Amino acid sequence: xxxxxNLGVNExxxxxxxxxxxxELAGQYGTxxxxxxxxxxxxxxxxxxxSIDKYYDGKGLACYASKAFTCLEMCRxxxxxxxxxxxxxxxxxxxxxKAGFDxxxxxxxxxxxxxxxxxxxxxxKVGHIIVDNISELLRLERIxxxxxxxxxxxxxxxxxxxxxxxxFIKTGQIDSKFGFALETGEAFEAVKRAIECKNVNLxxxxxxxxxxxxxxEPFEEAGRxxxxxxxxxxxxxGYEIKGLNLGGGFGIKYLNEHDPVPFETYMEKVSEVxxxxxxxxxxxxxxxxxxxxxxxxxxxxxxxxxxxARKEIPxxxxxxxxxxxxxxxxxxxxxxxxxxxxxxxxxTEERTERVTIAGKCCESxxxxxxxxxxxxxESGDIIAVCATGAYNYSMSSNYNRxxxxxxxxxxxxxxxxxxxxxxxxxxxRNDI
Ligand SMILES: *Cc1c(COP(=O)(O)O)cnc(C)c1O
Numbered sequence: 001x002x003x004x005x006n007l008g009v010n011e012x013x014x015x016x017x018x019x020x021x022x023x024e025l026a027g028q029y030g031t032x033x034x035x036x037x038x039x040x041x042x043x044x045x046x047x048x049x050x051s052i053d054k055y056y057d058g059k060g061l062a063c064y065a066s067k068a069f070t071c072l073e074m075c076r077x078x079x080x081x082x083x084x085x086x087x088x089x090x091x092x093x094x095x096x097x098k099a100g101f102d103x104x105x106x107x108x109x110x111x112x113x114x115x116x117x118x119x120x121x122x123x124x125k126v127g128h129i130i131v132d133n134i135s136e137l138l139r140l141e142r143i144x145x146x147x148x149x150x151x152x153x154x155x156x157x158x159x160x161x162x163x164x165x166x167x168f169i170k171t172g173q174i175d176s177k178f179g180f181a182l183e184t185g186e187a188f189e190a191v192k193r194a195i196e197c198k199n200v201n202l203x204x205x206x207x208x209x210x211x212x213x214x215x216x217e218p219f220e221e222a223g224r225x226x227x228x229x230x231x232x233x234x235x236x237x238g239y240e241i242k243g244l245n246l247g248g249g250f251g252i253k254y255l256n257e258h259d260p261v262p263f264e265t266y267m268e269k270v271s272e273v274x275x276x277x278x279x280x281x282x283x284x285x286x287x288x289x290x291x292x293x294x295x296x297x298x299x300x301x302x303x304x305x306x307x308x309a310r311k312e313i314p315x316x317x318x319x320x321x322x323x324x325x326x327x328x329x330x331x332x333x334x335x336x337x338x339x340x341x342x343x344x345x346x347x348t349e350e351r352t353e354r355v356t357i358a359g360k361c362c363e364s365x366x367x368x369x370x371x372x373x374x375x376x377x378e379s380g381d382i383i384a385v386c387a388t389g390a391y392n393y394s395m396s397s398n399y400n401r402x403x404x405x406x407x408x409x410x411x412x413x414x415x416x417x418x419x420x421x422x423x424x425x426x427x428x429r430n431d432i
Contacts, residue, residue: 003340015344020410022344032324038411040300045081051267065293068390073418075099128152144199154204159225204243214251231281248291294390301389325359326366327402343375344382
Protein backbone atom coordinates (compact mmCIF):
# COMPACT_ATOMS: atom_id res chain seq x y z
CA UNK A 1 0.00 0.00 0.00
CA UNK A 2 2.80 2.43 0.86
CA UNK A 3 6.11 2.81 -0.86
CA UNK A 4 8.31 1.51 1.99
CA UNK A 5 7.71 -1.85 3.66
CA ASN A 6 8.09 -0.47 7.18
CA LEU A 7 5.05 1.85 6.86
CA GLY A 8 1.59 0.81 7.99
CA VAL A 9 -1.62 2.08 9.54
CA ASN A 10 -2.77 1.51 13.12
CA GLU A 11 -6.23 1.23 14.68
CA UNK A 12 -6.48 5.04 14.92
CA UNK A 13 -6.03 5.30 11.17
CA UNK A 14 -2.63 6.92 11.67
CA UNK A 15 0.45 6.16 9.64
CA UNK A 16 3.03 4.05 11.47
CA UNK A 17 6.73 3.56 10.85
CA UNK A 18 8.32 0.45 12.31
CA UNK A 19 5.10 0.05 14.32
CA UNK A 20 5.31 3.54 15.87
CA UNK A 21 2.50 6.08 15.41
CA UNK A 22 3.85 8.97 13.34
CA UNK A 23 1.22 11.43 14.56
CA GLU A 24 2.30 10.73 18.13
CA LEU A 25 5.94 11.20 17.12
CA ALA A 26 5.07 14.57 15.61
CA GLY A 27 3.27 15.52 18.83
CA GLN A 28 6.06 14.35 21.09
CA TYR A 29 9.09 15.71 19.21
CA GLY A 30 7.61 18.50 17.08
CA THR A 31 7.92 19.00 13.33
CA UNK A 32 9.70 19.03 10.97
CA UNK A 33 11.07 15.73 12.17
CA UNK A 34 13.27 13.10 10.59
CA UNK A 35 12.31 9.60 11.68
CA UNK A 36 14.57 6.60 11.06
CA UNK A 37 13.47 3.01 11.58
CA UNK A 38 16.32 1.12 13.21
CA UNK A 39 15.06 -2.31 12.16
CA UNK A 40 14.82 -1.23 8.52
CA UNK A 41 18.44 -0.07 8.63
CA UNK A 42 19.53 -3.32 10.24
CA UNK A 43 17.57 -5.42 7.78
CA UNK A 44 19.10 -3.66 4.78
CA UNK A 45 22.62 -4.13 6.22
CA UNK A 46 21.95 -7.84 6.76
CA UNK A 47 20.67 -8.31 3.23
CA UNK A 48 23.88 -6.91 1.79
CA UNK A 49 26.05 -8.92 4.13
CA UNK A 50 24.23 -12.20 3.67
CA SER A 51 24.18 -11.90 -0.10
CA ILE A 52 27.96 -11.45 -0.14
CA ASP A 53 28.22 -14.54 2.06
CA LYS A 54 25.90 -16.51 -0.16
CA TYR A 55 27.04 -15.51 -3.64
CA TYR A 56 30.66 -14.52 -3.15
CA ASP A 57 31.66 -16.92 -0.40
CA GLY A 58 31.90 -14.16 2.15
CA LYS A 59 34.98 -12.72 0.45
CA GLY A 60 33.80 -9.15 0.51
CA LEU A 61 32.64 -6.28 2.66
CA ALA A 62 29.63 -4.01 2.28
CA CYS A 63 30.62 -0.51 3.35
CA TYR A 64 27.83 1.91 4.19
CA ALA A 65 28.31 5.16 2.27
CA SER A 66 27.82 7.40 5.27
CA LYS A 67 27.28 10.57 3.23
CA ALA A 68 23.71 9.31 2.64
CA PHE A 69 22.90 9.78 6.32
CA THR A 70 25.22 9.79 9.27
CA CYS A 71 25.32 10.66 12.93
CA LEU A 72 26.84 8.87 15.92
CA GLU A 73 23.83 6.60 16.39
CA MET A 74 23.72 5.58 12.73
CA CYS A 75 27.41 4.68 12.87
CA ARG A 76 26.83 2.57 15.99
CA UNK A 77 23.98 0.65 14.35
CA UNK A 78 25.88 0.06 11.11
CA UNK A 79 28.97 -1.01 13.09
CA UNK A 80 26.86 -3.39 15.14
CA UNK A 81 25.75 -5.05 11.90
CA UNK A 82 29.37 -5.76 11.01
CA UNK A 83 29.40 -3.40 8.04
CA UNK A 84 32.28 -1.32 6.78
CA UNK A 85 31.91 2.41 6.20
CA UNK A 86 32.78 5.03 3.61
CA UNK A 87 33.65 8.54 4.67
CA UNK A 88 34.22 11.37 2.21
CA UNK A 89 35.39 14.14 4.51
CA UNK A 90 37.11 14.64 7.81
CA UNK A 91 33.71 15.38 9.34
CA UNK A 92 32.25 12.04 8.32
CA UNK A 93 35.42 10.29 9.42
CA UNK A 94 35.43 12.08 12.77
CA UNK A 95 31.81 11.08 13.34
CA UNK A 96 32.63 7.42 12.70
CA UNK A 97 35.73 7.53 14.89
CA LYS A 98 33.80 9.18 17.74
CA ALA A 99 31.10 6.51 17.41
CA GLY A 100 33.78 3.88 17.98
CA PHE A 101 33.60 2.48 14.46
CA ASP A 102 36.27 -0.14 13.67
CA UNK A 103 38.61 2.09 11.65
CA UNK A 104 40.11 -0.84 9.78
CA UNK A 105 36.76 -1.17 8.03
CA UNK A 106 36.63 2.46 6.91
CA UNK A 107 37.44 3.60 3.39
CA UNK A 108 38.26 7.28 2.99
CA UNK A 109 37.01 8.91 -0.21
CA UNK A 110 36.95 12.35 -1.77
CA UNK A 111 38.08 13.93 -5.02
CA UNK A 112 39.93 16.78 -3.32
CA UNK A 113 41.12 15.73 0.11
CA UNK A 114 43.07 18.34 1.98
CA UNK A 115 46.37 17.63 3.71
CA UNK A 116 44.55 17.97 7.02
CA UNK A 117 42.12 15.26 5.93
CA UNK A 118 44.84 12.93 4.68
CA UNK A 119 46.86 13.41 7.86
CA UNK A 120 43.83 12.71 10.02
CA UNK A 121 42.99 9.58 8.00
CA UNK A 122 46.57 8.34 8.38
CA UNK A 123 46.67 9.23 12.10
CA UNK A 124 43.48 7.33 12.92
CA LYS A 125 44.70 4.47 10.67
CA VAL A 126 41.71 4.10 8.38
CA GLY A 127 41.53 0.77 6.57
CA HIS A 128 42.30 2.31 3.22
CA ILE A 129 42.31 5.60 1.38
CA ILE A 130 40.70 5.78 -2.05
CA VAL A 131 43.05 8.05 -3.98
CA ASP A 132 41.44 10.16 -6.69
CA ASN A 133 44.31 11.80 -8.55
CA ILE A 134 48.09 12.04 -8.89
CA SER A 135 48.50 15.15 -6.80
CA GLU A 136 46.75 13.38 -3.94
CA LEU A 137 48.95 10.30 -4.40
CA LEU A 138 52.09 12.41 -4.13
CA ARG A 139 50.83 14.36 -1.12
CA LEU A 140 49.82 11.14 0.62
CA GLU A 141 53.20 9.57 -0.17
CA ARG A 142 54.92 12.56 1.44
CA ILE A 143 52.64 12.52 4.51
CA UNK A 144 53.08 8.77 4.95
CA UNK A 145 56.85 9.11 4.68
CA UNK A 146 56.91 11.88 7.29
CA UNK A 147 54.85 9.80 9.65
CA UNK A 148 56.76 6.61 8.90
CA UNK A 149 53.70 4.63 7.85
CA UNK A 150 52.55 2.81 4.70
CA UNK A 151 48.78 3.15 4.28
CA UNK A 152 46.76 0.87 2.04
CA UNK A 153 45.28 2.73 -0.88
CA UNK A 154 42.90 2.09 -3.75
CA UNK A 155 42.60 4.08 -6.93
CA UNK A 156 39.31 5.54 -8.00
CA UNK A 157 38.84 4.63 -11.66
CA UNK A 158 36.37 5.99 -14.20
CA UNK A 159 35.45 2.82 -16.01
CA UNK A 160 33.68 4.71 -18.80
CA UNK A 161 30.24 3.29 -18.05
CA UNK A 162 27.16 5.31 -18.80
CA UNK A 163 24.58 4.34 -16.22
CA UNK A 164 21.07 5.47 -17.06
CA UNK A 165 20.41 7.98 -14.36
CA UNK A 166 20.25 11.72 -13.78
CA UNK A 167 23.27 13.64 -15.15
CA PHE A 168 24.23 15.07 -11.78
CA ILE A 169 24.40 11.66 -10.18
CA LYS A 170 26.29 9.91 -12.93
CA THR A 171 29.98 9.49 -12.18
CA GLY A 172 31.51 6.61 -14.15
CA GLN A 173 31.92 8.31 -17.52
CA ILE A 174 35.03 10.07 -18.75
CA ASP A 175 33.71 13.60 -18.24
CA SER A 176 33.52 13.36 -14.47
CA LYS A 177 35.47 15.10 -11.75
CA PHE A 178 35.99 11.80 -9.94
CA GLY A 179 38.94 9.49 -10.49
CA PHE A 180 41.42 8.36 -13.12
CA ALA A 181 40.26 7.71 -16.68
CA LEU A 182 40.83 4.26 -18.14
CA GLU A 183 40.43 5.08 -21.84
CA THR A 184 43.19 7.67 -21.95
CA GLY A 185 45.79 5.52 -20.22
CA GLU A 186 45.81 7.90 -17.26
CA ALA A 187 44.82 5.13 -14.84
CA PHE A 188 47.57 2.78 -16.05
CA GLU A 189 50.24 5.43 -15.71
CA ALA A 190 49.00 6.20 -12.20
CA VAL A 191 49.19 2.54 -11.23
CA LYS A 192 52.81 2.39 -12.43
CA ARG A 193 53.60 5.43 -10.35
CA ALA A 194 51.88 4.05 -7.25
CA ILE A 195 53.81 0.80 -7.49
CA GLU A 196 57.01 2.84 -7.35
CA CYS A 197 55.87 4.73 -4.24
CA LYS A 198 57.52 3.19 -1.20
CA ASN A 199 55.14 4.62 1.38
CA VAL A 200 51.77 3.55 0.04
CA ASN A 201 50.47 0.09 -0.73
CA LEU A 202 48.18 -0.04 -3.76
CA UNK A 203 45.82 -2.81 -2.66
CA UNK A 204 42.80 -2.19 -4.82
CA UNK A 205 40.83 -0.40 -7.46
CA UNK A 206 37.53 1.34 -7.02
CA UNK A 207 34.71 2.43 -9.29
CA UNK A 208 31.32 3.94 -8.65
CA UNK A 209 29.16 4.45 -11.69
CA UNK A 210 26.35 6.59 -10.33
CA UNK A 211 23.33 6.54 -8.10
CA UNK A 212 19.72 5.37 -8.13
CA UNK A 213 20.56 2.80 -10.82
CA UNK A 214 17.84 0.25 -11.58
CA UNK A 215 19.60 -2.02 -14.10
CA UNK A 216 22.14 -4.70 -13.32
CA GLU A 217 23.96 -4.48 -16.68
CA PRO A 218 25.98 -1.32 -15.95
CA PHE A 219 27.27 -2.90 -12.73
CA GLU A 220 28.19 -6.12 -14.56
CA GLU A 221 29.90 -4.16 -17.30
CA ALA A 222 31.84 -2.09 -14.75
CA GLY A 223 32.97 -5.33 -13.10
CA ARG A 224 34.23 -6.73 -16.40
CA UNK A 225 36.05 -3.53 -17.33
CA UNK A 226 37.75 -3.31 -13.94
CA UNK A 227 38.82 -6.96 -14.00
CA UNK A 228 40.31 -6.56 -17.45
CA UNK A 229 42.32 -3.67 -16.09
CA UNK A 230 43.46 -5.78 -13.14
CA UNK A 231 44.56 -8.46 -15.63
CA UNK A 232 46.47 -5.88 -17.68
CA UNK A 233 48.28 -4.70 -14.56
CA UNK A 234 49.19 -8.27 -13.70
CA UNK A 235 50.36 -9.14 -17.22
CA UNK A 236 52.24 -5.97 -18.02
CA UNK A 237 53.54 -4.91 -14.63
CA GLY A 238 53.58 -8.21 -12.74
CA TYR A 239 51.60 -6.59 -9.93
CA GLU A 240 48.60 -8.17 -8.23
CA ILE A 241 45.62 -5.99 -7.31
CA LYS A 242 43.88 -7.76 -4.45
CA GLY A 243 40.75 -5.66 -3.85
CA LEU A 244 37.98 -4.49 -6.12
CA ASN A 245 35.43 -1.96 -4.98
CA LEU A 246 32.34 -1.92 -7.18
CA GLY A 247 30.76 1.13 -5.57
CA GLY A 248 27.15 1.74 -4.65
CA GLY A 249 24.23 3.38 -6.33
CA PHE A 250 21.58 0.69 -6.03
CA GLY A 251 18.20 2.15 -6.89
CA ILE A 252 15.43 2.34 -4.32
CA LYS A 253 11.70 2.73 -4.44
CA TYR A 254 10.64 6.37 -4.06
CA LEU A 255 7.36 5.82 -5.87
CA ASN A 256 5.19 2.76 -6.23
CA GLU A 257 5.99 2.48 -9.92
CA HIS A 258 9.72 2.14 -9.19
CA ASP A 259 10.88 -1.43 -9.35
CA PRO A 260 14.47 -1.77 -8.16
CA VAL A 261 16.36 -5.02 -8.51
CA PRO A 262 16.67 -6.74 -5.11
CA PHE A 263 20.26 -6.53 -3.75
CA GLU A 264 20.37 -10.31 -3.63
CA THR A 265 19.85 -10.51 -7.39
CA TYR A 266 22.44 -7.80 -7.93
CA MET A 267 24.99 -9.66 -5.79
CA GLU A 268 24.20 -12.97 -7.44
CA LYS A 269 24.63 -11.63 -10.98
CA VAL A 270 27.68 -9.52 -10.25
CA SER A 271 29.37 -12.39 -8.37
CA GLU A 272 28.80 -14.65 -11.38
CA VAL A 273 30.33 -12.07 -13.69
CA UNK A 274 33.34 -11.55 -11.40
CA UNK A 275 33.97 -15.27 -10.99
CA UNK A 276 33.63 -16.11 -14.68
CA UNK A 277 35.65 -13.10 -15.85
CA UNK A 278 38.46 -13.95 -13.42
CA UNK A 279 38.70 -17.48 -14.70
CA UNK A 280 38.63 -16.30 -18.33
CA UNK A 281 41.42 -13.82 -17.62
CA UNK A 282 43.40 -16.17 -15.41
CA UNK A 283 43.45 -13.87 -12.39
CA UNK A 284 42.71 -14.51 -8.73
CA UNK A 285 39.24 -13.50 -7.58
CA UNK A 286 39.62 -10.17 -5.78
CA UNK A 287 38.23 -9.35 -2.38
CA UNK A 288 35.09 -7.31 -3.17
CA UNK A 289 33.79 -4.13 -1.60
CA UNK A 290 30.40 -2.60 -2.31
CA UNK A 291 29.19 0.76 -1.06
CA UNK A 292 25.44 1.01 -0.58
CA UNK A 293 24.29 4.36 0.79
CA UNK A 294 20.78 5.29 -0.24
CA UNK A 295 19.59 1.68 -0.30
CA UNK A 296 20.38 1.34 3.41
CA UNK A 297 19.10 4.60 4.78
CA UNK A 298 16.50 5.99 2.35
CA UNK A 299 13.67 3.46 2.81
CA UNK A 300 14.26 3.47 6.57
CA UNK A 301 13.38 7.16 6.90
CA UNK A 302 10.47 9.54 6.64
CA UNK A 303 10.12 13.26 7.27
CA UNK A 304 7.13 14.61 9.17
CA UNK A 305 5.73 18.11 8.66
CA UNK A 306 2.78 20.08 9.94
CA UNK A 307 0.52 21.68 7.35
CA UNK A 308 0.13 25.44 7.62
CA ALA A 309 -1.57 27.27 4.79
CA ARG A 310 -3.69 25.69 2.08
CA LYS A 311 -3.83 27.87 -1.02
CA GLU A 312 -6.12 26.93 -3.89
CA ILE A 313 -5.43 28.71 -7.17
CA PRO A 314 -8.48 27.84 -9.29
CA UNK A 315 -7.68 25.85 -12.46
CA UNK A 316 -3.99 26.08 -11.68
CA UNK A 317 -2.97 24.19 -8.58
CA UNK A 318 -3.35 23.80 -4.86
CA UNK A 319 -0.42 24.60 -2.63
CA UNK A 320 -0.12 22.87 0.70
CA UNK A 321 2.55 24.64 2.70
CA UNK A 322 4.50 22.81 5.39
CA UNK A 323 6.77 23.92 8.22
CA UNK A 324 10.00 22.79 6.54
CA UNK A 325 11.22 22.78 2.96
CA UNK A 326 14.43 22.92 0.97
CA UNK A 327 16.50 23.46 4.10
CA UNK A 328 15.61 19.98 5.36
CA UNK A 329 14.55 18.42 2.05
CA UNK A 330 16.88 19.77 -0.65
CA UNK A 331 16.55 17.02 -3.22
CA UNK A 332 13.62 18.50 -5.09
CA UNK A 333 15.29 21.82 -5.73
CA UNK A 334 18.54 20.01 -6.60
CA UNK A 335 17.21 17.42 -9.02
CA UNK A 336 13.44 17.34 -8.97
CA UNK A 337 13.40 14.15 -6.98
CA UNK A 338 10.01 12.54 -6.49
CA UNK A 339 8.52 11.28 -3.27
CA UNK A 340 5.34 9.74 -1.97
CA UNK A 341 3.49 11.81 0.63
CA UNK A 342 0.75 10.74 3.03
CA UNK A 343 -1.43 12.73 5.41
CA UNK A 344 -0.34 10.76 8.46
CA UNK A 345 -3.52 11.39 10.45
CA UNK A 346 -5.71 10.43 7.47
CA UNK A 347 -3.70 7.45 6.30
CA THR A 348 -6.73 5.25 5.61
CA GLU A 349 -8.41 7.86 3.42
CA GLU A 350 -8.18 7.88 -0.34
CA ARG A 351 -5.75 10.24 -1.98
CA THR A 352 -8.33 12.30 -3.83
CA GLU A 353 -6.28 15.37 -4.70
CA ARG A 354 -3.16 16.26 -6.61
CA VAL A 355 -1.27 19.05 -4.88
CA THR A 356 1.99 20.90 -4.73
CA ILE A 357 3.60 20.61 -1.34
CA ALA A 358 5.58 23.77 -0.70
CA GLY A 359 8.18 24.58 1.88
CA LYS A 360 8.53 27.80 3.87
CA CYS A 361 11.78 29.03 2.37
CA CYS A 362 12.12 32.12 0.21
CA GLU A 363 12.58 30.40 -3.14
CA SER A 364 9.79 29.60 -5.58
CA UNK A 365 11.49 26.29 -6.30
CA UNK A 366 11.28 25.37 -2.62
CA UNK A 367 8.88 22.47 -3.06
CA UNK A 368 8.66 18.98 -1.64
CA UNK A 369 6.97 17.94 -4.86
CA UNK A 370 4.44 18.84 -7.52
CA UNK A 371 1.35 17.02 -8.68
CA UNK A 372 1.50 14.72 -5.67
CA UNK A 373 -1.52 12.51 -4.97
CA UNK A 374 -2.63 13.30 -1.42
CA UNK A 375 -5.53 12.98 0.99
CA UNK A 376 -7.41 16.26 1.50
CA UNK A 377 -4.97 18.20 3.69
CA GLU A 378 -5.90 21.08 6.00
CA SER A 379 -3.98 23.28 8.39
CA GLY A 380 -2.77 21.23 11.37
CA ASP A 381 -2.58 17.91 9.53
CA ILE A 382 0.67 15.96 9.65
CA ILE A 383 2.27 15.09 6.33
CA ALA A 384 4.74 12.24 6.05
CA VAL A 385 7.13 12.27 3.11
CA CYS A 386 8.39 8.73 2.53
CA ALA A 387 11.81 7.23 1.84
CA THR A 388 13.65 10.39 2.88
CA GLY A 389 16.32 8.64 4.97
CA ALA A 390 19.09 9.40 2.47
CA TYR A 391 20.47 12.74 1.31
CA ASN A 392 17.99 14.85 3.24
CA TYR A 393 19.36 15.27 6.75
CA SER A 394 22.88 14.93 5.32
CA MET A 395 22.27 17.70 2.78
CA SER A 396 20.22 19.91 5.07
CA SER A 397 21.12 23.54 5.62
CA ASN A 398 20.15 26.49 7.76
CA TYR A 399 18.80 28.49 4.83
CA ASN A 400 16.57 31.29 6.08
CA ARG A 401 18.14 30.52 9.45
CA UNK A 402 15.79 27.60 9.91
CA UNK A 403 16.79 25.28 12.72
CA UNK A 404 17.71 21.80 11.56
CA UNK A 405 15.10 19.26 12.65
CA UNK A 406 15.72 16.52 15.19
CA UNK A 407 16.40 12.95 14.10
CA UNK A 408 14.49 10.30 16.01
CA UNK A 409 15.08 6.56 15.76
CA UNK A 410 12.16 4.20 16.25
CA UNK A 411 12.74 0.62 17.21
CA UNK A 412 9.94 -1.90 17.75
CA UNK A 413 7.47 0.66 19.01
CA UNK A 414 9.94 2.77 21.03
CA UNK A 415 11.50 6.06 20.01
CA UNK A 416 14.61 7.98 21.00
CA UNK A 417 16.37 11.13 19.89
CA UNK A 418 19.57 10.59 17.92
CA UNK A 419 20.14 14.21 16.93
CA UNK A 420 18.57 17.09 18.86
CA UNK A 421 16.62 19.79 17.08
CA UNK A 422 18.73 22.91 16.75
CA UNK A 423 17.88 25.74 19.07
CA UNK A 424 17.81 29.44 18.28
CA UNK A 425 21.09 29.72 20.17
CA UNK A 426 22.57 27.10 17.85
CA UNK A 427 21.65 29.39 14.98
CA UNK A 428 23.90 32.17 16.31
CA ARG A 429 26.46 29.92 18.01
CA ASN A 430 29.35 30.82 15.74
CA ASP A 431 28.38 34.42 15.19
CA ILE A 432 30.59 37.01 16.83
C1 LIG B 1 27.62 8.35 -3.08
C2 LIG B 1 28.53 7.21 -3.20
C3 LIG B 1 28.09 5.93 -2.86
C4 LIG B 1 26.70 5.63 -2.42
O1 LIG B 1 25.76 5.87 -3.40
P1 LIG B 1 24.24 5.48 -3.13
O2 LIG B 1 23.54 5.90 -4.36
O3 LIG B 1 23.80 6.25 -1.95
O4 LIG B 1 24.21 4.00 -2.90
C5 LIG B 1 29.01 4.91 -2.94
N1 LIG B 1 30.28 5.13 -3.32
C6 LIG B 1 30.73 6.34 -3.66
C7 LIG B 1 32.12 6.52 -4.05
C8 LIG B 1 29.87 7.43 -3.62
O5 LIG B 1 30.32 8.63 -3.96
